[in-house]
Each structure stands twice: as structure tokens, then as C-alpha cells.
Amino acid sequence: MEKSKNKDKKVPEKTEQKPNLVRNKPPHLDDIYACLQCGYCNSVCPVYQATGWESLTPRGKVYLLKQLVSKDSFLDKVVGKKISDYLTGRGKISLEEAINKIYNCTLCSRCETVCHVDINFHEYWEEIRKWMVESGIKPPENTIDMYNNIANKDFKNPFREPYTKRDEWYRDEFKLPEKAIIVYFIGCMTSYHEYQTLLNTLKVFKSANLNFTTLGTDEMCCGAINTMSGQWDNFKKIAEHNVREIEKRGAKYVITGCPACYRAFLKYRRFVKCNFKLFHTTQVVAQLIKEGKLKFSKNFKEKNLPIIYHDPCELGRILEYEGKNIFDAPRYILRNLPGIDDILEFRNNRMDSVCCGGGGGLKAVNYNLTTDITLKKIDEAIELGANTIVSACPNCKAQFSDAVKIKKDKMLANGENLKMKVMDVLDIVAKCL
Amino acid sequence: MIALDQQSNVSINKSNYLKEKLVNSEIYRNLADIVGVDRVSESNIDRLLYSHDLAPLPKELSIVFKTVPDIVVKPRNADDVSKIMKFAIKHNVPVTPRGGASWSFGGVVPAFGGIVLDMASMQEILEINKENLFVTVEPGVNWKKLYDTLLNKNLMVGAYPSSAYGATVGGWVNTGGVGVGSYKYGGIDRLIRSLEVVLSDGTILNLGCKNVLNNSSGYNLTDLIVGSEGTLGIVTKITLKIFPAPEEIRPTTFVFSSLEEAGKAILDITRTEITPYHISFLDGSHYDLIRKLETNTPKVGAILNVIFSGNSSIIDINEAAVDSIMAKYGGRKTNKEYADHEWNERFFESKARRLGPGLVVGESFCPVSQIVEMIRRSKTVLNKLKMNGAVVGFIADPNTVLFMTYAVTNEQKLVKNLASLALVKKLTDEAFKVGGRPGGFGLLFSGNLKKIHGKGVVLMDDIKSAFDPHYIVNPGKLIESSTRFGVPIPGFAIGAGLNVMAILKRIMPSDKIGKKKHGKK
Numbered sequence: 001m002e003k004s005k006n007k008d009k010k011v012p013e014k015t016e017q018k019p020n021l022v023r024n025k026p027p028h029l030d031d032i033y034a035c036l037q038c039g040y041c042n043s044v045c046p047v048y049q050a051t052g053w054e055s056l057t058p059r060g061k062v063y064l065l066k067q068l069v070s071k072d073s074f075l076d077k078v079v080g081k082k083i084s085d086y087l088t089g090r091g092k093i094s095l096e097e098a099i100n101k102i103y104n105c106t107l108c109s110r111c112e113t114v115c116h117v118d119i120n121f122h123e124y125w126e127e128i129r130k131w132m133v134e135s136g137i138k139p140p141e142n143t144i145d146m147y148n149n150i151a152n153k154d155f156k157n158p159f160r161e162p163y164t165k166r167d168e169w170y171r172d173e174f175k176l177p178e179k180a181i182i183v184y185f186i187g188c189m190t191s192y193h194e195y196q197t198l199l200n201t202l203k204v205f206k207s208a209n210l211n212f213t214t215l216g217t218d219e220m221c222c223g224a225i226n227t228m229s230g231q232w233d234n235f236k237k238i239a240e241h242n243v244r245e246i247e248k249r250g251a252k253y254v255i256t257g258c259p260a261c262y263r264a265f266l267k268y269r270r271f272v273k274c275n276f277k278l279f280h281t282t283q284v285v286a287q288l289i290k291e292g293k294l295k296f297s298k299n300f301k302e303k304n305l306p307i308i309y310h311d312p313c314e315l316g317r318i319l320e321y322e323g324k325n326i327f328d329a330p331r332y333i334l335r336n337l338p339g340i341d342d343i344l345e346f347r348n349n350r351m352d353s354v355c356c357g358g359g360g361g362l363k364a365v366n367y368n369l370t371t372d373i374t375l376k377k378i379d380e381a382i383e384l385g386a387n388t389i390v391s392a393c394p395n396c397k398a399q400f401s402d403a404v405k406i407k408k409d410k411m412l413a414n415g416e417n418l419k420m421k422v423m424d425v426l427d428i429v430a431k432c433l
Numbered sequence: 434m435i436a437l438d439q440q441s442n443v444s445i446n447k448s449n450y451l452k453e454k455l456v457n458s459e460i461y462r463n464l465a466d467i468v469g470v471d472r473v474s475e476s477n478i479d480r481l482l483y484s485h486d487l488a489p490l491p492k493e494l495s496i497v498f499k500t501v502p503d504i505v506v507k508p509r510n511a512d513d514v515s516k517i518m519k520f521a522i523k524h525n526v527p528v529t530p531r532g533g534a535s536w537s538f539g540g541v542v543p544a545f546g547g548i549v550l551d552m553a554s555m556q557e558i559l560e561i562n563k564e565n566l567f568v569t570v571e572p573g574v575n576w577k578k579l580y581d582t583l584l585n586k587n588l589m590v591g592a593y594p595s596s597a598y599g600a601t602v603g604g605w606v607n608t609g610g611v612g613v614g615s616y617k618y619g620g621i622d623r624l625i626r627s628l629e630v631v632l633s634d635g636t637i638l639n640l641g642c643k644n645v646l647n648n649s650s651g652y653n654l655t656d657l658i659v660g661s662e663g664t665l666g667i668v669t670k671i672t673l674k675i676f677p678a679p680e681e682i683r684p685t686t687f688v689f690s691s692l693e694e695a696g697k698a699i700l701d702i703t704r705t706e707i708t709p710y711h712i713s714f715l716d717g718s719h720y721d722l723i724r725k726l727e728t729n730t731p732k733v734g735a736i737l738n739v740i741f742s743g744n745s746s747i748i749d750i751n752e753a754a755v756d757s758i759m760a761k762y763g764g765r766k767t768n769k770e771y772a773d774h775e776w777n778e779r780f781f782e783s784k785a786r787r788l789g790p791g792l793v794v795g796e797s798f799c800p801v802s803q804i805v806e807m808i809r810r811s812k813t814v815l816n817k818l819k820m821n822g823a824v825v826g827f828i829a830d831p832n833t834v835l836f837m838t839y840a841v842t843n844e845q846k847l848v849k850n851l852a853s854l855a856l857v858k859k860l861t862d863e864a865f866k867v868g869g870r871p872g873g874f875g876l877l878f879s880g881n882l883k884k885i886h887g888k889g890v891v892l893m894d895d896i897k898s899a900f901d902p903h904y905i906v907n908p909g910k911l912i913e914s915s916t917r918f919g920v921p922i923p924g925f926a927i928g929a930g931l932n933v934m935a936i937l938k939r940i941m942p943s944d945k946i947g948k949k950k951h952g953k954k
Contacts (some may be wrong), residue, residue: 044534116786
């Protein structure tokens with residue numbers, strides 16, 4: 001990472017040189033060449049299923065990359081690249097278009113489950129984006145805005161919300177201590193958009209008498225969106241800031257409800273020494289239930305049953321590739337709540353779970369595409385007879401909520417009614433307290 | 434004759450051969466009117482991505498064949514295809530249908546540019562009929578998806594390709610596939626009930642009988658389409674017969690000291706009444722290559738997988754019988770975990786590509802009675818060409834074994850990589866010698882057609898002309914290889930060229946293979 005920072009410095013911003021992708025070799029070059037082009041990934045890629053274009057499949061993207069980074073062929077050397085492109089009818093590949101294709105991806109890593117030559121796609125796509133940015137290619141406009149918003153002291157979040165707003169939902173209601181053994185790292189999505197889940201999480205932690213606090217207005221975006229869009233250069237700073245704030249509060253444990261934050265914290269360890277243990281909220285709540293520390297007084301409303309659980313990619317499959325998955329904790333919680341006998345599963349679940357569409361920063365690049373993907377999932381949930389879609393990720397929840405609204409409107413236009421709720425696991429737990 | 438037809442019909446203006454832009458944006462607008470703008474693309478990126486399949490064809494080949502299409506279209510249904518064909522015939526634009534593009538012979542690679550019809554965009558399972566056991570699908574349906582969907586309903590497709598994750602039903606029909614399960618249920622030709630095909634003039638035909646066998650009087654037109662490599666028409670709907678899902682699918686695996694011994698055991702099994710679901714074999718050298726990637730792969734002489742399906746108690750009896758046959762040839766039965774692992778790996782046999790990086794596969798059908806001889810010959814070919822590869826394959830039916838021998842190449846080296854294609858030619862030669870035939874032809878190997886069918890090729894030529902008088906449906910394939918300039922390449926010329934490549938390959942130093950250093954951390 002140090003190296004990459006130095007590289008960045010070497011390239012003066014103002015000259016805007018044409019990036020030389022051939023000389024500046026990408027990471028995992030062997031993966032690019034190893035790709036068999038068998039197209040197994042097409043069958044599982046949610047973006048391909050929604051669009052149907054080869055250029056939006058892992059196979060197509062790898063092929064494109066191969067074209068962008070490979071040396072001139074024999075023919076190119078003999079007659080020159082321009083003429084050979086003309087003779088072969090290929091024409092020039094627009095770099096901007098190719099980059100756009102590569103960013104049209106949910107980073108869900110489902111392609112890795114079927115990859116014939118075992119390409120580690122969960123890190124591959126992130127590394128490729130990082131390499132592109134380091135080579136002087138601009139990431140999509142929206143992600144640059146997000147990057148700037150995070151770096152801005154007035155915001156410290158990608159959504160351009162004032163940082164002072166971060167704790168206004170709970171500051172007065174929950175008087176949290178200055179110092180505590182546990183820090184609940186809320187995350188921007190939960191802080192600004194899914195504050196219901198935030199309040200519910202606080203309620204659950206309070207009812208279990210946990211000794212916890214939050215970073216309040218000192219919390220800074222975890223930086224996950226920067227790593228997803230390839231803009232790593234201030235990631236170390238972000239890591240240092242958040243870790244310092246956690247240490248200030250004397251915490252030994254960090255709990256987060258956002259899988260993206262969870263993974264960003266795992267990456268912090270590459271840059272900063274982290275003297276705390278990391279947990280996802282579902283892991284903690286599952287443990288609390290096991291130890292009998294949560295007293296439930298209400299049954300989950302029967303009219304919202306049955307519920308279907310969606311595995312967030314970053315909590316399940318990708319974490320499995322990075323070490324240890326969290327498949328069972330959310331399911332354990334749901335099965336042990338009063339009023340819930342069993343939960344439905346999507347046809348593709350756990351390692352094979354299909355992304356909700358909102359992953360990988362795709363929302364910032366191609367919003368319509370994300371809803372197309374989500375609508376397919378909602379159709380499946382309806383078909384399976386679910387009345388509530390449950391996830392353990394604020395991003396998934398927001399994504400599903402948006403798409404359910406669209407679906408409801410569509411059905412209403414046909415005179416039909418859709419009864420579908422979208423909830424986080426913690427929302428359900430809080431409802432039963 | 435065909436070359437003449439083609440020169441007069443295909444819209445390559447003779448004086449303008451090198452001035453590209455066969456198809457201009459007027460054609461784009463016309464096609465967009467048919468299918469909608471979001472289903473047509475003539476961007477350089479899309480054209481490039483639809484110009485290849487599994488085979489890493491060098492850029493230089495695009496000088497000889499116009500592999501890069503002018504436009505890519507994604508039809509929604511047979512009507513769309515019909516309209517596109519009518520348009521294509523009017524403007525003399527070649528049309529190349531494309532499925533999953535998971536074959537390695539360039540069947541979906543255009544020889545003359547023109548339109549690529551991305552049939553993978555039609556991927557609906559239209560009807561699953563439990564009463565009369567058939568399923569009707571669109572050609573772009575993925576085999577794995579079909580298999581899973583049917584299994585959910587306690588039904589099963591008879592056979593499916595070993596590339597089921599990538600292959601489409603339409604693609605397998607057009608390549609006349611045999612695969613996993615063919616030993617018991619036959620190849621795709623035995624599974625088809627009916628086909629909907631769009632001819633070059635836009636006529637939509639229904640061939641075969643949806644509900645019953647088509648064995649009685651009348652020319653069997655569905656069989657003409659099977660293995661036609663998309664040269665007769667565009668398949669837009671397929672009805673397959675299906676089967677009740679078996680009570681159990683039980684894989685068993687045996688380790689042999691050498692593939693020759695395993696071959697003897699295979700011959701013995703195929704001469705009994707036992708009908709396993711699938712029989713596949715892999716030489717020990719396959720595992721030697723895999724070990725370079727996955728270090729815990731055990732060392733074996735050869736592996737033979739026998740997979741049973743059906744009623745568990747009947748499987749018990751058959752398994753015991755197979756066990757005793759295997760023991761006769763020194764086959765040692767592995768535990769269940771190993772067998773299950775082997776069974777799950779059936780889709781992933783080309784992992785060794787990473788070692789090159791590159792892979793060349795030679796497909797040939799041989800008589801089971803000659804299996805040991807063909808194994809020896811294949812190994813000799815690999816040795817003579819100084820290639821690192823392995824003899825693998827499966828038994829297609831009690832008479833036929835399909836060899837899918839592969840070798841690792843390095844696609845970054847132009848000459849060596851081209852010379853590696855000699856493997857395909859040499860294995861084909863050996864297959865002919867033992868009384869077999871090569872598999873598909875694709876872009877380069879249509880010269881084999883005459884070797885297999887002799888004068889029958891003339892008749893095939895006439896059939897092609899009857900189906901496609903204007904020579905616009907996947908031209909330059911199957912009947913005759915032809916360059917983009919309309920000059921036909923005779924089979925012997927490609928043969929001679931590949932023989933030169935073989936000599937070259939034998940002179941050149943042997944391939945260096947090995948896992949390249951992973952660029953991470």
C-alpha cells in the first residue's frame with residue numbers, strides 16, 4: 001500500500017497523461033491470463049442476468065482487461081496497431097467505456113463460487129479498481145463525490161450529510177457513557193438512512209445491559225466505499241482516525257451492524273494495529289440469546305409471517321472467502337424469537353446467495369440496474385410466499401425497501417396489493433422485546 | 434460451388450474486401466426497429482466480446498477470417514429471429530448464432546463478420562410437462578439451470594454437458610453433444626422430441642413431434658439439425674424428453690496403476706448388462722498437473738469414475754458387480770468422500786489452463802474395443818509433441834468412448850501456441866486409425882467432414898443449399914472452411930499446415946509450465 005501511495009505521488013495530476021496500462025501491469029495478471037473464458041460465471045452473475053450483455057459478465061470483463069493490458073501482437077508490430085485494428089475489424093476500444101463496464105458490478109463474488117480456474121474474485125475486482133485508479137484512470141463521477149465528502153471535515157460521510165447529524169437520533173434518548181468496554185460502530189448507511197435499525201440496535205443493547213458507547217459525532221465513514229471504487233489513498237488515514245477514536249474510549253470490543261464496515265475494519269489491520277475484537281451485531285445478539293440475557297415479552301406479529309432471510313454477500317460468502325462466514329448467527333436469532341417457528345430461504349442461499357443489487361458501490365454507478373436486480377429477488381420472495389424480507393445489512397435493507405416501493409407501485413397500477421415488509425434482524429429482535 | 438455462391442451472395446463487395454464496414458448504422462437502425470435499441474450493439478467492445486469462444490484465437494487469424502462481427506443482436510423470440518433473417522437475406526449479411534460460447538472450436542466465431550445472434554438472451558423454460566414427461570425451453574437456457582429446476586420438481590434431464598454451467602441447450606443441440614449421463618440416456622439426439630427452427634428466409638418450422646417419438650416414416654429433420662453447428666437454421670425452441678429423478682445418484686471411484694489397466698476394466702464393464710449413469714476416466718498426469726495448483730491432490734496412476742443412478746437396492750447389486758470387475762484389473766475402490774469430490778469436479782476439468790496459461794483440447798470418438806490402443810496412441814502424441822497434458826474422457830455409449838485429451842500451452846507465445854493446434858490434428862489422425870472420428874469442426878477443422886462422410890458431403894452440400902440457399906447462416910463452417918475473401922480453404926491445406934506445425938512443435942523446446950507467482954501480497 002505504501003508503494004501505491006508513492007506511485008500516486010509520481011503522477012502529477014495536472015498533466016493528465018494517457019494511462020499506460022500495458023507498462024503498468026495490473027495485479028493478478030496471472031488470473032487474467034488463466035481465465036478459461038468458459039462462461040460459468042455468466043450463469044450466476046446478477047448483473048448479467050439483469051442485462052444480458054457479455055461485456056457486463058466477469059468473463060467479458062476479464063477478456064476486456066486482457067485486451068487492455070496485453071502487449072502488441074505480432075501483427076500490431078508489423079503493421080502498427082491502428083492498421084491491424086482496422087484490418088481485423090476490431091476498431092479502437094474506448095477506455096472510458098471499458099472502465100464503465102468494469103464498475104458495473106456488485107462485487108458480490110458469486111462468480112468465485114463457480115470459477116473454473118479459481119480466480120479470487122472477492123479481492124480481484126477491488127484490486128483491479130485500485131490499480132486502475134493508481135494508473136490514472138478516473139473512477140465514476142459519483143464515487144469521486146463520495147470520496148470527497150468523506151474527506152470533508154464537515155461531512156465525514158459519503159452522503160454529504162453534516163457530521164453533527166450523526167448522533168441526533170439517539171443523543172438525548174440514550175445517554176451513552178464517555179468510555180465503555182464496547183464501541184458500537186454505527187456506519188453511515190445506518191446513521192443517516194436506516195436510523196430505525198440504529199435505534200432498535202441501541203434498544204436491544206440497552207435491554208441486555210451491555211456496557212457500550214458509540215463514537216458519536218467523531219465517527220468517520222469506514223472507507224468501504226473508497227476501497228470499492230479503488231480510491232485507497234486516504235484509507236489509511238480513515239483507519240487511523242477510527243481506531244484512535246475507539247482506543248480513546250477504552251474499548252476492547254467493536255460491534256458493527258454493517259457488513260461493509262465489518263470488512264473495512266478487517267482491512268484496517270493491514271495499516272493500523274487494532275487492539276480490539278470485532279463482532280457483527282448478529283453475532284453478539286445470538287450470543288446474548290444463548291446466554292439468556294435478552295428477555296422477550298412479545299411475539300413477532302403473525303401478519304408479517306412468514307419471513308425470508310437474505311444472506312448479505314459481505315456477511316456470508318465474501319467473509320467465508322476472507323476467513324469466517326456469518327451465516328448461522330442471524331438464522332439462530334430469527335429461529336429463537338417468540339412467534340417465529342421457521343424462516344423461509346431463498347432458493348439460492350448461503351454461499352450461493354444472490355446479491356440484492358446494492359453491493360459494490362453499484363448504486364452510485366448505475367442505480368436502475370440495482371433495482372432491476374432487486375426486483376428479481378422480490379419476485380422470488382413473493383413466489384415463495386414471504387411477507388417480510390429480512391437481512392442483516394443496512395445497505396440490503398435500503399435496497400430492498402426502495403425496490404419494494406417500486407414493486408408496490410407497479411402492482412397497484414394493475415389493481416393488485418402487495419404486502420411486503422423489509423426489516424433488519426435487529427429490528428425484529430427489538431420488536432419482540 | 435459454394436464458394437461461388439458465397440462470392441455472389443455475401444455482401445462482401447469484391448473490390449472492397451479490405452474496406453470494412455460491411456454493415457453500417459442503417460442496419461443498426463433496422464435491427465433496432467425489430468428488437469429495440471437496448472438489444473442491439475455495434476460498439477467496439479461488444480463486437481470484440483462476441484468474436485471469440487473458449488479458444489484463444491490469435492489476432493492474426495482475424496486477417497484470414499473476419500471473426501469480429503459487425504453487430505450483435507439479442508432476439509427475444511422466434512418472430513424477432515424471423516424478421517432478422519428476412520432482413521439479413523435482403524441485405525446479404527451473414528448471421529452467426531451463438532449460445533454459451535463454451536466450446537473450443539470456434540463454432541460461434543463468425544468467419545465473415547456480419548450479425549451475431551446472441552441466442553443466450555432467450556432463456557425461458559417455457560413448459561415442464563409432468564404428465565407426458567417433456568420440457569420445452571428456449572435455446573439460451575443454461576443446462577445447470579435446467580437441471581436444477583427439473584430436480585426441484587423431482588424430474589431430471591437425461592444427459593447434460595460437462596460444461597453445464599456455461600453451455601446452453603441450443604448450443605448442445607447444434608454441436609450434437611454427448612455428456613454426463615449419455616451412457617444411460619444417450620446423447621442430445623436421443624433426448625430431443627421437437628425443435629422450432631427459423632430458416633434463412635424467415636420461415637418458422639416445427640420439426641419432430643412434441644409428444645411422442647419421431648421414429649416412424651418421414652425424413653427425420655430434427656436429426657439434421659443436431660450437430661449442424663448452426664449452419665442450417667436458427668433453433669428457437671427445443672422440447673426435450675425428461676425422466677423421473679432417480680432415488681439415488683451414487684458416484685464410485687477406482688484408482689488404477691495406469692490408464693491402460695483402467696481401459697481394460699472399462700471394456701469389461703461395457704460388455705456387461707450393467708448400465709451405469711456415467712463412466713469417466715482421467716489419467717494420472719491430470720492429477721500431476723492439478724497438484725501444481727492444489728498441493729494436496731494425491732498421486733494416482735489413473736482414476737476411473739463409475740456413477741450409478743436409480744433405485745438404491747438395484748445400485749447395490751450393480752455396484753458389487755462393478756467392484757469385482759474392477760478388482761480383476763487391480764482397481765482399488767476409494768472412499769465415499771473421494772468419489773463425491775471427483776463427482777463434483779466433473780464440471781471443472783480444465784483447471785490446468787492456469788499453468789500455461791493456455792489449453793488445447795482434442796475431442797475424438799473411438800470404439801470402446803480400441804480404448805487401450807487409443808490411450809497409448811494419445812500418450813505417444815503428447816510425448817512426441819513435447820506437451821504437458823492428460824488423456825481424459827468418458828464413455829458415451831457401450832461402443833463409443835469420447836476422448837477429451839488436453840494439453841497445456843502458452844497463449845502468450847504466438848508460434849508455439851499455434852503449433853499446439855497440431856495436437857488436435859494428430860489426435861484426429863490417431864482416432865481415424867483406430868476406426869473413430871474427431872468431434873466437432875468449428876472454424877478450422879471442417880476438412881474432416883469429407884474424411885468421415887466421403888461423398889456424403891456432396892449431399893450435405895445440397896442439404897445446406899436447400900435450407901440456406903443464400904449461404905448466410907453461419908457461413909464458412911462445417912461444409913467448407915472459407916476465408917473472409919471468399920477463397921475456400923481445402924481440408925488438405927489445413928491438414929498440411931497443421932502437420933508442419935506438428936514438426937515445428939517437435940523441434941521447439943518443450944513447454945515450460947507451472948503456477949506463475951500470484952501477484953498478491
